[in-house]
Amino acid sequence: MSTQRYQALASSSAFKTSLIVGLLVLGIAGFAAFNMEHEGHYITGMSNQVVWGIPHVFAIFLIVSASGALNIASIASVFNKDFYKPLARLSAVVAIALLVGGLAVILLDLGRPDRLLIAMTHYNFGSIFAWNIILYTGFIGIAAIYLWTMLDWQVERFKRLAGIAAFSWRLVLTAGTGSIFGVLVAREAYQIAIMGPMFIVLSLGYGQAFYLIVIGLFMDERQLSKISERLSRLMVMMILYGLAASVIYHLSNWLLFDARQFEHYLLYSETVFPLLLWGVHLVIGSILPIWLLRSGSGPIKLILSGSLVIIGGIAQFYSLIIGGQTFPMPLVEGYEATSSFFDGVIVSYSPSSWELMLGSGGFAIALLLIVFCLRLFRLLPVDR
Amino acid sequence: MRIFPILLLLGITQLQAAGLFGPDRDANGNIVPTPKGEFCIEPAEVMRRDHMNLLLHKRDQTVYDGIRTKKASLNECIACHVTPDETGKVARADEEEFFCSSCHVATSVSIDCFDCHADRPLEMIENAKIDEQPFTSGKPYTLLKSSDLQQ
Amino acid sequence: MSQINQYRRKFLGAASAAFTGLSIAPGILLQTVHAKANDEAVTSKQRWGLLIDTNLCEPGCTDCIDACNQENGLRDIHGPETDAQWIRKVTLKHQKTGHVLNMPVMCQHCAEPPCVDVCPTGASFKRADGIVLVDKHICIGCRYCMMACPYKARSFIHEKLTDQLPHAPRGKGTVEGCTLCVHRIDRGENTTACTQACPNGAMTFGDLKNPESEISQKLAQHSGKELRAKLKLDTGVRYQGIQG
Numbered sequence: 001m002s003t004q005r006y007q008a009l010a011s012s013s014a015f016k017t018s019l020i021v022g023l024l025v026l027g028i029a030g031f032a033a034f035n036m037e038h039e040g041h042y043i044t045g046m047s048n049q050v051v052w053g054i055p056h057v058f059a060i061f062l063i064v065s066a067s068g069a070l071n072i073a074s075i076a077s078v079f080n081k082d083f084y085k086p087l088a089r090l091s092a093v094v095a096i097a098l099l100v101g102g103l104a105v106i107l108l109d110l111g112r113p114d115r116l117l118i119a120m121t122h123y124n125f126g127s128i129f130a131w132n133i134i135l136y137t138g139f140i141g142i143a144a145i146y147l148w149t150m151l152d153w154q155v156e157r158f159k160r161l162a163g164i165a166a167f168s169w170r171l172v173l174t175a176g177t178g179s180i181f182g183v184l185v186a187r188e189a190y191q192i193a194i195m196g197p198m199f200i201v202l203s204l205g206y207g208q209a210f211y212l213i214v215i216g217l218f219m220d221e222r223q224l225s226k227i228s229e230r231l232s233r234l235m236v237m238m239i240l241y242g243l244a245a246s247v248i249y250h251l252s253n254w255l256l257f258d259a260r261q262f263e264h265y266l267l268y269s270e271t272v273f274p275l276l277l278w279g280v281h282l283v284i285g286s287i288l289p290i291w292l293l294r295s296g297s298g299p300i301k302l303i304l305s306g307s308l309v310i311i312g313g314i315a316q317f318y319s320l321i322i323g324g325q326t327f328p329m330p331l332v333e334g335y336e337a338t339s340s341f342f343d344g345v346i347v348s349y350s351p352s353s354w355e356l357m358l359g360s361g362g363f364a365i366a367l368l369l370i371v372f373c374l375r376l377f378r379l380l381p382v383d384r
Numbered sequence: 385m386r387i388f389p390i391l392l393l394l395g396i397t398q399l400q401a402a403g404l405f406g407p408d409r410d411a412n413g414n415i416v417p418t419p420k421g422e423f424c425i426e427p428a429e430v431m432r433r434d435h436m437n438l439l440l441h442k443r444d445q446t447v448y449d450g451i452r453t454k455k456a457s458l459n460e461c462i463a464c465h466v467t468p469d470e471t472g473k474v475a476r477a478d479e480e481e482f483f484c485s486s487c488h489v490a491t492s493v494s495i496d497c498f499d500c501h502a503d504r505p506l507e508m509i510e511n512a513k514i515d516e517q518p519f520t521s522g523k524p525y526t527l528l529k530s531s532d533l534q535q
Numbered sequence: 536m537s538q539i540n541q542y543r544r545k546f547l548g549a550a551s552a553a554f555t556g557l558s559i560a561p562g563i564l565l566q567t568v569h570a571k572a573n574d575e576a577v578t579s580k581q582r583w584g585l586l587i588d589t590n591l592c593e594p595g596c597t598d599c600i601d602a603c604n605q606e607n608g609l610r611d612i613h614g615p616e617t618d619a620q621w622i623r624k625v626t627l628k629h630q631k632t633g634h635v636l637n638m639p640v641m642c643q644h645c646a647e648p649p650c651v652d653v654c655p656t657g658a659s660f661k662r663a664d665g666i667v668l669v670d671k672h673i674c675i676g677c678r679y680c681m682m683a684c685p686y687k688a689r690s691f692i693h694e695k696l697t698d699q700l701p702h703a704p705r706g707k708g709t710v711e712g713c714t715l716c717v718h719r720i721d722r723g724e725n726t727t728a729c730t731q732a733c734p735n736g737a738m739t740f741g742d743l744k745n746p747e748s749e750i751s752q753k754l755a756q757h758s759g760k761e762l763r764a765k766l767k768l769d770t771g772v773r774y775q776g777i778q779g
Contacts, residue, residue, distance in 0.1 A: 040694035040707045047616035048690050051678040111676015111691060111708030114496075119675050124657035129679050133655060185766055186649060186685035329685060331762055332777055335627035335636065341620050341687060343640075447670050449576035450662065450721040459701045500671060500706030502699050509698055 004086045006378035014217050015371055022368040029361020032354045033108040041111065045352045049342050050325045054318075054351035055109040058359035061206065061317045062102030062366065063136070063177055064199055065310075067170040068207020070095040070143065073150075074170075077163030083230065086381035087215075092147040092166070093373045094211050094366075096140055101366035103136055105359055128179050135173045142166045151377060174200045181324070188259040189324030194249050201245035205238035206313045212306035214370055216299040219380055228297035232305075236290050239309060243286050246316065262327050266319055271346070273323050276315040285312010322349055415486035417475065420464045425455050458497065463505045477503035571723050582665035582771060583715055584644065584743040585730065586750045586759055589776035591737035592637040597624055599639050602732030606716065608700040612693075619690035619705070621713040622729055634778055639729065639738070642667055642688040642713035643762060644771035650680035650689065659710075665743075665771050666715045674709040681710060685763050688712045715740075715771075743771065 009015055036044060046053040072091035076084035107113050123130045146162040149155050178199030182192035212235060215224060250267065253259040266273045289305035289312075326347045331337045337344035373379065410416050424431055426438075442456040454460045465483040468474050475481035477498035480489055488495055502509065571577065603609065603622045612618055622641040628634070648667045650659040658674035661667050669680075669689075681689045689712040692705060699705050702718040716727035730738040741750030753759075759773030 037708075041691065042613045042617045042693035047693075048618075048620070048681070049616065049687070051681040051691060111678070111710070112674065115673070115675045118656055118673050122656040122658075122673050124651075124654050126651075127653050127655045127657075127679075129653060129655040129677065180679075183653065184649075184683050186683055186763075325682070329687065331625060331640065331686070332627050332636070334631070335629050335634075337625050337627050339623045339625040339640070340615055341623040341625075342615075343623070343625050343687070443672065445576075447668070447672070448660070448662065450571070450664075450717065451574055451576055452718070452721045453574045462701070499695070500699060500704040500709070502701040502704070506701050509700065 005382050006086075006089065007380055007382045008376065008378050009218055009371070009374035009380060011375070012218075015375060018217065018367055018371045022364045022371065025360050025364035026368065028357050029108075029359075029364060032357035033113075033361070036109070036354055036358065037113060043352060044355045045350045046355070047347070047349070049347040050322060050349040052321055052325065053109075053349065054355040055105050055359045057314060057317050057321050058362050059102040059105035059109070060177065060180075060321065061310075061314055062098050062105070062362050064174060064203045064317075065206040065210050065313070066095050066098035066102060067139070067174045067177075067200075068203030068205065069098055069211050070166060070170050071204055071207055072211055073146070073163065074167040077160050078167045083227075087227065088163075089147065089150045089377070089379045090214065090374075091211060092143050092150065093377075093379060094214055094370060095170075095207070096143050096147070097366040097369035097373070098207070098210060099136060099140060099143075100369060101362035101364070104365050105362035108358060108361070128176065128183050132173075132176045132180060135169070135176050139166075139169055139173050142169050171200060174203045181320070186329060187324050187327075188262045188329075189253075189320065189327065191252070191259075194252055198245045198249050202242050202313070202316075205235070205242040205309060208235055208238050209306040209309035209313070210366075212302045213310075216303035216306065218371075218374055219299075221299060223381055223383075224299055224302075225297070228299075228302060232293040232297055232302070235305065235309075236293050239286050239290055242313075243282075246281070262323075265327050265346070266323050271326075273319045276319050280315035281312045281319075285309055285315060325349075415481050417465065417469070417481065417483050417486070418467055420467055424464075458501055459505075462501075462503065466504055466508075474504055474508055571721060573722065577662055577664040577721075579663045579665075580744065582646075582743045583720060584665070584741065584750060584771035584773065585641075585715075585727070586739040586741075586753055587638055587772065587774050588737045588739075589636045589638045589774055591733075591735040592639065593735060593737075594626065594635070594637050596734070598732045598734055599729035599738065600624060602728040603641075603713075606728035607703040607714075608698065608705070617691075617693040619692060619711060621688075621690065621711070629778065632778070636777060638774060640686060640688070640762070641729070641772065642715070643686050643768070644713075644715060646769035646771070648768065649683040649685065649766075653679045653683045655679065662717075664720075666717055666720070667712075668714055668717065669710055669712065671704065671706065671709040671711065676708040676710065678710060685766055685768070 044053060070091055072084055073088035073095075075081050076088040076091075107116060110119075119133065123133075125131070142162070143166050146159075146166045149159040149162045175196035178195035178197070179192065181190040182195035184190045208231075212231065215227075215231075250263055253263045265271065266277060268274055285308055289308040292301050292305040292308070295301075326349055328337075328342075328344050328346060331343060426434070431438075438456040439458060439461075442451075443458075445451040446457070466474060469481070475483075475485075477485060480486060482503065484495065484497070600620075600622050607621065609619050609621065622639050625638055625640045627636040627638070629636075644661075644665055644667045646661075646665065648659070648661055651661055651667065653659075655677060656673045656675055658670045658672075659667070659680045660670060676691065678691055681687075681691060689710050691710050692707050695707045696705055703714075705711055716724075716729075719727065725740065727738075727740050730740040739750045739753055741748040743751060743754075745751060746755075753775075754773065757775055759775050760777045761768070761770045761773060
């Protein structure tokens, strides 16, 4: 059995550029977060009707992607595919980085982020949100242990065990994230039976999209050329799975549940949502990257298609999270409502620049963590 | 002659009590507003050390059990300890002359009680209603009328 | 302590006078109300609720809302999108018959409140006497309760507040909603600001668990509907006059 060798990232121009861009965006995000906390949320586009805005869209997208990014490692260790084994280390790092980025955004968007300690010490165990806090922190721990078993030959014998634990944990985590919305019986947009499984399927594609961008940026071309074709094929499959999950979600809303009007609102109305779902999610975020990935490989194509999938995914999460809040809830069946509190009307939401700045901070944190780890640890495979 | 500085300090304190040097200060130079009542719920030593525990205990009793007795109620502390100075001015929570702030500034212990809780007794708030300072947003102080909102 | 006992004796004396159930005017019977003393912890022997007769709720009248804002110090700050509204006037029009309903909508004080289920820290809680409240000391401002509430009954404080009232602490970054005038109930008052303000007597406040109370009597006579009853939340606020 040949031993795979790894190397750390050299101080390349890609490393330096990522560092500068990451720190710059992080600084801007920090400024935005400070401003939002100092002034209060009125400076954002969020309101008493749309309580979770763009920061949550970014954060939840990052968290879902995090569990999907571990997929490459899971294929290697849990399903024992040799081809993916040299890629597993980086996969765990990307997963941890994305999760930390997403959690940071959620934390900084709280009304009282200074009460982090309270969030850690007061648990309502009936709350799916509280369970998710445990799932997220646990995931970071388990993924870190898994990474350790991959990096240190002395504990290598626990690698498979740690891999299985991380894989199971991440399935629960993603289902839990979906259930945050699933348990909201008040809103027609979210159904418990669909949200958990849908998030798991969606995570596969979005996590891998981030992974493709990372290897496109930092892996040397000779190594990349050996793996890019197979990874491209896998990515195409994941995009198709994700599309299937979306179709099931929208179809079940249309057919099985009492949410046909909501589907009409998302897919065929004079709002931004049809454009986001048909144009951005379907065409730009699914069909275009599939075409790109099938038309050949190379780092530019990997980075580009990964970015397109991410843009499409954000558009999808935007319509799910924002669309679900802007659509009116019925108060009395058969009656149309009007009030001073936006009953019975479609609420408008336009994200402020503060929110966009804060949200992009999550991506910056993830990027910075990834390049730090790449520079510190031997994560990138090399020939013997 | 160690006694001399203390005597000097006492002298200054006396002068301050006479209103010559602004607000009252204790031996450490902290501002001590005059309370309204004759005695506190516990001796000063106990209050200095334990006021936060008394408040916390009472807080949970009030929030969860609806127990609203006067003892250790924050509103009662305010009612007694927040008093106008000789010019009739009432110190606000963000000013050093405010009862809690005088020590909390000196000891660098920040509190967020008055982000939510009133820092003056009710009658002072209602008196101040007419010519109240505008909000930070620059909008004047008006009571919300639902008819003002868009239908 | 002696002061408190003295206070308590005075209060109980006054309360026992109310207990005897005497009538102050012909036709008006004072109910046997258990008024709570200040030092008494709330129990589940009571469940406080409201009954709203939509037939008596006048179109365009906002007296209950103005009273609530006055009582709790709610003010106009940055506009209706972000300002807190604990109670709002809703006009409903039946899509087929055109029947028009007017009603105030506030926290429905559910027996099975979704906001309490989802709150990560336990800041959203239901008191023993059925009032759903936010412990703002441990609220982190995640707004998940607002996502979960089927009645949009909660507001988030979007800016720094000043001049809050002593009995109604409120502040930036936390979530709040109708407290059912809990500070009055704790004083032993058997009413809320909105109930008191209604010129038509469309609102009735009372103990749903006491069959003798006015609210229970009215419910026994004409029943009352829950908003979004399908969700089976067993709301403490009921409505009369809704068709269908």
